[in-house]
Each structure stands twice: as C-alpha cells, then as structure tokens.
Amino acid sequence: MPLSAPIPLNLTNLKQRTFSCHDLLPLHSDSLWKIERGVVRTLTCSEEGKSIVLGFWGPGDVVGKPLSRLEPYQIECLTSAEVSLLPSNLWYQFMDAWISHAQESEELLSIVHNRPVNLRLLQLLNWLARKFGREVEGGKLIELPLTHQALSEVICTTRVTVTRLLNQFEQEGILNRRGRFLILGRQKQHLKI
Known part of the structure; x- marks a missing residue:
C-alpha cells in the first residue's frame, strides 16, 4: 500500500x-x-x-x-x-520558514565577520531594510525600535561607534531619520552583501 x-x-x-x-x-x-x-x-x-x-x-x-x-x-x-x-x-x-531562518542567520553571521565596522553597520542596515523596511519617499523606512546599543550588539562594536557612524551616514546622504526610525536611501540599497 x-x-x-x-x-x-x-x-x-x-x-x-x-x-x-x-x-x-x-x-x-x-x-x-x-x-x-x-x-x-x-x-x-x-x-x-x-x-x-x-x-x-x-x-x-x-x-x-x-x-x-x-x-x-x-x-x-x-x-x-x-x-x-x-x-x-x-x-x-x-x-x-525553517530554511529562511537558516539563511537569514547565515547572512547575519557573515555581516558580523566583515571588516571594517562601517561596512558591517551599512550591511546590517541593508539587511534590516530588506527584511523589515517599507518604501517611502527617499528610500526604505526601517520601523524597528532599535537603539544604538542594540545595533552595536549585533555588529560587535560600541554604542559610541554606532552613533558616530550613523551621524556620518546621515551627513553622506546614505540615510535619513524619521523620528526614532531610519530611512535607508535608495541609492545604497543595491550594495552587494
């Protein structure tokens, strides 16, 4: 049978x-x-x-x-x-969903092992924008309540470094802020991760 x-x-x-x-x-x-x-x-x-x-x-x-x-x-x-x-x-x-879990875990692991730290942060922001972002004028809005400390924990650096790099990315036009949330500019979302 x-x-x-x-x-x-x-x-x-x-x-x-x-x-x-x-x-x-x-x-x-x-x-x-x-x-x-x-x-x-x-x-x-x-x-x-x-x-x-x-x-x-x-x-x-x-x-x-x-x-x-x-x-x-x-x-x-x-x-x-x-x-x-x-x-x-x-x-x-x-x-x-299990396969997706494994693939996304590997992506994050790969991001954490990249050098230098500014590349790690930019790759993390790209990953978050792909997974959780929504299109708005100017790019993808990442509507997650992530503190600078939480971001620093992901990429194995200090909160002070994340704050400095986010300010630098904003000055360079890579991202903008909307209240507590970040908008990753369209021109930077195509970066290969």
Whole structure:
C-alpha cells in the first residue's frame, strides 16, 4: 500500500498569544512560535554577560528553543507581537520558514565577520531594510525600535561607534531619520552583501 502525503491540519485552530514590547516568549522544547504580527529578536549572552543577537524575526518566521542549542537562549519582543504556538506535529508544514531562518542567520553571521565596522553597520542596515523596511519617499523606512546599543550588539562594536557612524551616514546622504526610525536611501540599497 503506497504511503500518502500527510493531511494538512487546520492551522486556524493554533493557540495564539499576544505579547508586549520587551516581553520574553516562553521557551518550549517541543514547540515553536510562528510570528503572525510584530518583530522579535533571539539572543544569547557571552561568558562575560554581553548580549549576543542571533537574529531578528517578523511575520511568517518561526522561532523557538528547538532551533538552537545555545544556553542561555531568549526570544525578546521588539514590538508588540502576536504569535501562534506550533506543536512538533505541525513543523513539517513550515519547512520554508525553517530554511529562511537558516539563511537569514547565515547572512547575519557573515555581516558580523566583515571588516571594517562601517561596512558591517551599512550591511546590517541593508539587511534590516530588506527584511523589515517599507518604501517611502527617499528610500526604505526601517520601523524597528532599535537603539544604538542594540545595533552595536549585533555588529560587535560600541554604542559610541554606532552613533558616530550613523551621524556620518546621515551627513553622506546614505540615510535619513524619521523620528526614532531610519530611512535607508535608495541609492545604497543595491550594495552587494
């Protein structure tokens, strides 16, 4: 008797939860979170206690402890977020999200290992603009509440260096500010990363 393909389960019955900005998503060894709305970041920390950003994730992405062997491991909401709990028997339906997770993690790892630091920051901003940006007059608006400290943690530098480089990028016309958010100019989005 031939094996039949698994019958897709009704995904509308998934348990959904809403979290506020800065909340930590609970970790489960047998389930993942699918992000429906909002942005989260995954983190660990060094032996010295410094935060290490592992990635930024938005709608359609999956995150959770089963995707990492790191200890400690956290999932922090950067905005309010609505997420669905995915038990392990549904994971096969999200293979595209798993592949995307691996590819984006590798991109960030590649960015972190580039020299000099101004190139790392520019590549990070390009990556964030591609993943989370929306077209506005003048470029792509990155509507993420990222502090200079948070950006510095991603690219392994100091907050002071990020502040100096953002000011330099603004003077050079690479980016503009809209309130707390950055607009990456169109002319710089085509840079090869």
